[in-house]
Amino acid sequence: MAEEPAAPVACPFCGLACDDFFDLGDDLDSKGCGLAAEGLAIPAEGGGPRLAGGAVALDQAVTAAAKLLRGSAAPLIAGLGSDVDGLRAALALAERVGATVDHLASDGLFRNLSVLRRKGMIALTLGELRSRCDLLVVIGADPRPGFPRFYQRWFNASLPAPIGGGTRRVLFLGAEPLPETRADLGEIPIAVVPGEISRLAELALGLRSLVAGDYFSAGSIAGVSRNVLTDVAQRLGAARFGAAAWAAEAFTFPHGDIAVSALLDLIRALNRTTRFGAVPLTGRDNGMGAVQVATWQTGYPLRLAFEAGTLRHDPTHLSWRYRLAQADLLVWLSSFRREPPPPFDGPVIALTAPGTAFAAPPAVCIPVGVPGLDHAGDVFRSDGVVALRLARRRPSTLPRAAEVLQAMNEALAC
């Protein structure tokens, strides 16, 4: 293996992949980010591999796992929190054993993906948001809890002025910003238009017609009066380079993808006269990396199954939640957090961050290293464009998930 960069490294726990937590040679400063503080504090030790609760050597655990995998008619590999190498190994194993593959946080991912694949998308990356955007529209619940440093790093008053000039403004559509967000934004003018977020789809489409000049008669939409909507539409149209950010994982009202679809329609209408793009915030636990790797290796973004030498993709029936009820074996991969597997009727093979607390001891439990702490690796940022290199931060004996999965694969080949 050739040399690794000494520093800096990125943080893998949310989709922002911040690379400014470490200063060369210094200790960690999580800069107020709770997710980073929590993730980076996962201790390196928490016991070794176990079979039904009893400690074993790694190769024994791998052999036991391979035996379970060989006997399974409908295995499910889920959780899927891992770096790019871990994802590669998970897909290779899935192909060998004929498994279904999905990521823990895929509900949010697929709310965006289903629209992207049906209609397309107009989007922009975090760097463009930071350096070009003059109007940020935050849609729905403030995404700060899931992306704690979103405003700090990508949109606030202390950043250099947008390229080409202009003043940064932010509009919260559907919900109030958190107090911490107001603090993050600093002097940036804030407008808030609260509304019934479960009716976001109607709200977005109504704005679309106002932007496009199409008539409709309703006096208010989702609790927002027509006058206010007209004003919002005017502001959107007046932006030079606007961005609409949302965290689709929070669109938990029924059929949140329809809201995303309506937002895309609004953005398309805006691009007839100005520039505007979406900033979908997703990808915690390298979910965006999972989408990317699965797509380049198979053509399909997760929710895919290898069955009897075929490859199948079905966002409805191959989601891990749906599939749990039909699977006879669960491989649960969570290397970024101590996330226990969901309740499951069959045997569980758990590859999780050290110290994970289980409701019941899994058939096979193999603690694995945390990428970015225990070993190097690659993760993708929320925008799917920028991949960042994680470095090893501490001495560790924990195996990489990729190694463990590959060992199982090799054990099955014998």
Added chain:
Amino acid sequence: MSGLVLNGVVIDDTFAEAFPMAATRLVITADSPKWARIAAATMTGFATSVIGCGVEAGIERALSGEETPDGRPGVAVLAFAMNEEGLAQQVTTRVGQCVLTSPGSACFAGIEGGRKIALGKALRFFGDGWQIAKRLDDQRFWRVPVMDGEFLCEETTGSAGGIGGGNFLILASSRPACLAAAEAAVAAVAPLAGCILPFPGGVVRSGSKVGSKYPKLFASSNHKFCPTLRAAVPDSALSADDAAVLEIVIDGLDEAAIRNATRAGILAACALGRDGGINRISAGNYGGNLGPFHFHLHEIMA
């Protein structure tokens, strides 16, 4: 000349000479039979002869609600032109000007197959973007917003080969007698399917011949049957007792339709009899060289 005499009326041993035409049928409905007929009558107005009108059209028959696609009373209309292009252009224009405009109207295809003639396909644009299409199985309809609701119009109607120029002449000893016979003939033909009588009230008095002394005219007065010229021309077809002649012109979808209409019309005219002033029944032809369809009166009346 072998003799055929009906009720004292002499049937000439001659034939009507007819031409192939392009034909179509429309079904026009409305809220009442009255308004269906008004729409149809307007649409088929000024449609006596292709020579001056571009199309020959008329009401074929009235339709009950059971016979129409939307369950309302209607009428069937037939239109004939020299070719499909001319037919399509006339039909689209006339439906647009006369049916679309008529209160409560709807317009449907009355014939399948052949070249499609645009109805709603062309007229939908009147809807200025508000028109709505609907496909039901293989049919497509347009709903065009208008001030009393919607103009419902099928996308297209079909077309078929038709025959124009079927005819017979009624020679009578007086004008009233001649007209009475002609009216009787028209009434007899009216209920028959597959044909129309395109001239005013189904009757034409200006029977014509091909050509004229004036180079620009294609047709001119048929002097052989003009009573006022009887003594002035060497080739008059009239005898001293013939004081008036009227012609019944029949366009039909096929030969059988024209034959049926000719027979029904002549029988009705002849029913008035020699005593009623009806002298002879004849027919117009051009010597048999111009039209491929020859309707021999003796054959038809046999």
Added chain:
Amino acid sequence: MTGWRLVLKQPTGPRIDMAPVLPQRLSALAAAEIRALPLTCGNRLRPLGALFDEEPGDQSGDGPTLAIGAATARLDNLGRDMAGGTLAVEGDTGAFLGRRMAGGTITVTGSCGAHAAAGMTGGTLRVAGSAGDFLGAPAVGEVTGMAGGLVVIGGDAGDRVGERLRRGSILIGGGAGAYCGVAMIAGTIAVAGICGDGPGFAMRRGSIILGTVPKRLPVGFADSGRYSLPFLPLLRRHLARHAAWLAGSGGADRWLGDLTAGGRGEILCLDRD
């Protein structure tokens, strides 16, 4: 013509991909060949004979026929790419019933799972029981939903019936879930019972006929008043041939929309006769 009847041995177990099991295909095969036909069951290939008992089926029809006995929701992809013949399912089916069906007739005595009639372009699909979500909706990545043919559901249907429906008719004897006819492009959906939130949301064209007054319509629908124009009897007469509840001569309340999507579709709420 020949016909076969396959009887499922076990009601539960791994899901079975029934795509290869089509009336036209099986009618050309001998019993031994049918028994040997490999089917994907879970993550393995298994011979059809291990999953089904086969017996001669209806020989009276004039086209190829196939009956599936003791069917359950294990069976996915029934009638996929079917172009002709008759498929009669006794019991329930799983997902993607009639996927990309282009012709022929499928009847199901029970209920069907999600995504039935996805990509359907022709033929007739009749389900006596209920249908799952995404009936006639686009499959993944596809730009349009069902593009032709007729679907008749006796009971209820799930969410997003006829999403992005391109052409054809979906007639539902019971109620429908949320977002019935969402982003519909054309075609007809009729629902006798109550339908959930957002019927017709973002629809561009087409007709949604409701037999029961919905709780609320999306804001982009404009009340365009009582509708008793000639199109309604024309449409009802056409649809009533397939679903008797649509017969009748009454008028309707009509809404035009979804205006916020620049749409020109309609929701017709029928008078109860």
Added chain:
Amino acid sequence: MLTRFTDAKVFDPLHGEVGQRRDLWVADGRIVAPPPGAAAAETIDLGGAVVMAGAIDLHSHIAGGKVNLARLLFAEDHEHHPSCEPHGFRCGGGLVTPSTFTTGYRYAEMGYTVVVEPAMLASNARHAHLEMADIPNIDTAAYVVLGNDDFLLQLIADGAPQGQINDAIAWLVGASQAIGVKVVNPGGINAFKFNQRRLDLDEAGPYYGATPRRVLSALAQAVFELGIPHPLHVHGCNLGVPGSVDTSLATIAGAEGRPIHLTHLQFHAYGTEGDRKFSSGAARLAEAVNANPNISVDVGQIIFGQTITASGDTMSQYRHSGHAKPGKWILMDIECDAGCGVVPFRYRDKSFVNALQWAIGLELLLLIEDPWRVFLTTDHPNGGPFTCYPRVIRLLMDKDFRDEQFADLHPAARRASILPSIRREYSLAEIAVLTRAAPARILGLRDRGHLGPGAAADLVVYRDQSDREAMFQHPTAVYKDGRLIARDGRVVARVEGSTHVVRPAYDRGIEARLARHFADRIGLRAESFRIAEGELRGGRGAVIHACRTSGDSP
């Protein structure tokens, strides 16, 4: 281990071999001179079969963000074209947006052993390299896309000396692990971010005020002065626009003798003549290329049928989005760097414009005389999938076949094309130049594209058939670095390829300014952006090719 291939009919244009029959010796993945007296461990009798070096595709979109977005967008392509390989080779699928394994296998089966991803965004380079590491059986490389990034445009706007521009470009090439530099619609992608919808060659762009001509010349000069073997790879202004031929001619003139490579020239070869204001500019362009030895081009031949277009040229992709079929498309503004647009498209032979595009591509390939300066590409997948190359080869080699295909075109397009009057048929030797020797030379891959001692043992064995499409579709054997990877057009082994890069030298003085740009604009550290050697190919690193030093001729 020493392997002897006997009785090969060798086509190795670099060494002037045009069908000479001789033996080939291979040891440790390399071609070696016949070792006097040595006995081969293995002897393979080729029986007079045609042998060429592995083919090289210098422009095919196979990896990275926009390619993966294309796969995502075009789910139908994967459902309709599943690809399950022999056990252990990994399945995948897709025809116009093939997955990584499928990409490697399909290329290898046609005898291609090196493919260059032509549009790697610097900000997306890590992703592109991660993907390339998952493409088996072929070597890969990438051009980094520059010239729309706010950093270089600001340098140019500031009137920075050429040396500083060179340093910045050298840093970016190294940091992104590229083999060359590409410019896409110079300044146009950036202008689109300022809501400008069109930018002509001599039109000052918004904010920075740089004309595309200025951007082009700064980049071309830098690539030349840095000694990067591959000349600046230019995707010009006004892609797809009638009248683009004039822009292309002006671009050639504006190169002022500096080497530049004009890519997918077919899409930039449209005139405005005729009733439909769309005509072929191929003859004029070919004449200019023939007269300017500093110019090389690849064609971007279109193939009739469904495909998807994926390009960094957001300005033109947005312009064409209305023609998307199926009607869905993606547009993205990326990292103060560039952008990407993904628009599915269906080329139809009954469409006047598409038919003429098809003819224009062939006109260019046939009218440009020097096979060392014109390359066969479909700009995969933009003009059509790379799997259609054998068909294009047959079109070049077989006038009757060409005429047959031509006869099916839209009649007005037939009247507008001079194609039937061109009698030229490529020889096998010329095909070997076009698809191997020339691309290796213009990329600076000294050990590829030929069969001399020291060359990589990427060997392709063909049965000489009159149906050239069949011949080139299914080589009888393909060897990668001496290992048999495909036989009779089917993959038989999965091997790892290598990634090829260059590392131009630069003055580290530029790093402070770059670091400031990253801190201010990108919001990342420059060091996060830079890809370490150890990240490539699962830690195996890259094959580094030398840059010219001063005194070398280009």
